[in-house]
Amino acid sequence: MNDTRRRIPSVESLLQTDAFARLLDERPRSLVVSALRRVLDGLRSELADGEAKVAPEATELAERTRQALDAMDEPSLRRVINATGIPLHTNLGRAPLPGAVREALNDVSVGYTNLEYDLERGRRGSRYDHCADLLMELTGAGGALIVNNNAAAVVLAVDELASGREVIVSRGELVEIGGSFRVPDIVAKSGARIIEVGTTNRTHARDYEGAMGPDTGALLKVHRSNFRQSGFVAEVDIAELAEIAHRHDRPLIYDLGSGLLPEAESLGLPWEPSVRGSLKAGADIVTFSGDKLLGGPQAGVIVGRAELIERLRKNPLLRALRVGKLTIAALEATLRLWRAEGLARSEVTGMAMIVADTQLLRERAERVADALRDRSPGAEIEVRQDVTEIGGGSYPGVELETWVIRIKVPGRSEREIESACRGGDPPVIGRVRGDALLLDPRTVLSGEEEVLIERVAEVLSGDAERR
Numbered sequence: 001m002n003d004t005r006r007r008i009p010s011v012e013s014l015l016q017t018d019a020f021a022r023l024l025d026e027r028p029r030s031l032v033v034s035a036l037r038r039v040l041d042g043l044r045s046e047l048a049d050g051e052a053k054v055a056p057e058a059t060e061l062a063e064r065t066r067q068a069l070d071a072m073d074e075p076s077l078r079r080v081i082n083a084t085g086i087p088l089h090t091n092l093g094r095a096p097l098p099g100a101v102r103e104a105l106n107d108v109s110v111g112y113t114n115l116e117y118d119l120e121r122g123r124r125g126s127r128y129d130h131c132a133d134l135l136m137e138l139t140g141a142g143g144a145l146i147v148n149n150n151a152a153a154v155v156l157a158v159d160e161l162a163s164g165r166e167v168i169v170s171r172g173e174l175v176e177i178g179g180s181f182r183v184p185d186i187v188a189k190s191g192a193r194i195i196e197v198g199t200t201n202r203t204h205a206r207d208y209e210g211a212m213g214p215d216t217g218a219l220l221k222v223h224r225s226n227f228r229q230s231g232f233v234a235e236v237d238i239a240e241l242a243e244i245a246h247r248h249d250r251p252l253i254y255d256l257g258s259g260l261l262p263e264a265e266s267l268g269l270p271w272e273p274s275v276r277g278s279l280k281a282g283a284d285i286v287t288f289s290g291d292k293l294l295g296g297p298q299a300g301v302i303v304g305r306a307e308l309i310e311r312l313r314k315n316p317l318l319r320a321l322r323v324g325k326l327t328i329a330a331l332e333a334t335l336r337l338w339r340a341e342g343l344a345r346s347e348v349t350g351m352a353m354i355v356a357d358t359q360l361l362r363e364r365a366e367r368v369a370d371a372l373r374d375r376s377p378g379a380e381i382e383v384r385q386d387v388t389e390i391g392g393g394s395y396p397g398v399e400l401e402t403w404v405i406r407i408k409v410p411g412r413s414e415r416e417i418e419s420a421c422r423g424g425d426p427p428v429i430g431r432v433r434g435d436a437l438l439l440d441p442r443t444v445l446s447g448e449e450e451v452l453i454e455r456v457a458e459v460l461s462g463d464a465e466r467r
């Protein structure tokens with residue numbers, strides 16, 4: 001084993017070959033060296049895995065190094081086509097931003113802005129003023145504040161309202177949300193002590209009541225965004241919890257997570273607590289993500305009673321959690337669309353994908369399938385009814401009826417087809433089920449359809465591999 005590895009030439013000796021001399025003429029030495037190191041690392045593992053038997057010639061290694069250098073010039077964060085059918089796909093960046101956001105970003109990204117400047121008075125303003133009025137209008141809250149994400153929102157709220165004191169949480173709500181958000185850890189990091197009440201499946205008002213004491217800083221309710229409990233279960237709803245909190249003169253923080261602005265019913269979706277409804281029921285602070293059901297950029301929104309929001313605005317931690325102008329511009333443009341629900345349904349891209357008409361999805365699937373069949377006679381392409389999920393840890397267990405294009409190519413594995421689609425430019429991300437690749441038009445933007453057809457047809461005809 002080690003003998004084979006030792007046959008890999010040294011970096012120094014390779015750099016002295018003619019093949020590398022040309023590369024060194026074109027690019028800084030340090031870049032060439034780091035690309036070559038990557039190539040040699042890759043080779044080492046290929047040899048170890050038995051994928052390669054011998055180390056290639058210097059010319060071949062120079063060619064691989066050139067490819068690695070080209071790859072280093074490509075942006076790391078790239079656009080991909082989401083054909084998984086999961087609208088809030090966490091790995092693909094959760095909500096795709098509405099078209100209106102592009103214009104807003106265009107306007108403010110390159111030049112200067114009034115980010116922290118009061119244009120009326122000609123003096124320093126606050127970045128937190130920009131979305132506040134819109135958020136208050138849309139949620140009925142007395143105050144609003146935005147931070148980097150919902151995790152930050154919870155940290156800030158707990159830090160301000162309960163640091164050094166106790167936070168009472170139901171055992172059924174000590175949840176973990178993808179990407180390492182765990183309620184007990186977040187509360188601990190905010191400098192509060194967690195007091196668990198109730199049991200995993202059942203928590204009653206008397207459990208909270210019994211835990212209230214002089215050291216209680218706040219009550220925290222956490223929405224079970226990404227799982228459901230059924231069977232012998234009980235939880236205390238916001239209204240009753242608010243009653244307990246307020247009787248003891250303590251605030252109730254509700255980590256709502258998903259951030260649904262209107263009532264779910266008006267969007268034709270299954271019940272899910274709304275921001276407005278939660279405030280109305282008595283929550284003093286409600287926190288949620290900007291990039292889940294709200295369909296905007298990554299952000300954490302905090303709404304609630306004016307005097308509490310005012311306290312949060314003065315908390316020194318806010319400086320570490322603050323948002324930049326791009327986030328503010330994107331969030332503001334998204335929020336404006338929510339002023340008219342009808343507009344939001346069609347213009348907030350993530351929401352439009354969630355509520356998409358099934359019949360239209362079927363027609364789109366048929367159209368894409370026809371185009372692919374025309375170009376790839378060797379492939380087996382069918383349109384089938386299927387189900388998908390909303391994603392982003394929202395609406396667990398809710399299945400959206402959808403239509404998919406099911407693709408098989410005789411003699412080629414579904415994994416190979418999937419990986420070729422993923423490896424292209426732009427990458428097309430589908431789902432493998434059984435021995436087929438599934439593409440769901442639900443999450444493909446209308447302007448992306450042609451590119452998707454182009455790319456997938458290339459893969460199906462085998463042209464992509466030969467490049």
Ligand SMILES: *Cc1c(COP(=O)(O)O)cnc(C)c1O
Pocket residue numbers: 149150151152177181222223224225226255256257258288289290299300393
């Ligand atoms: C999603 C979610 C979070 C984390 O929000 P981020 O914006 O991803 O930081 C926290 N709590 C709940 C209940 C959530 O659903």
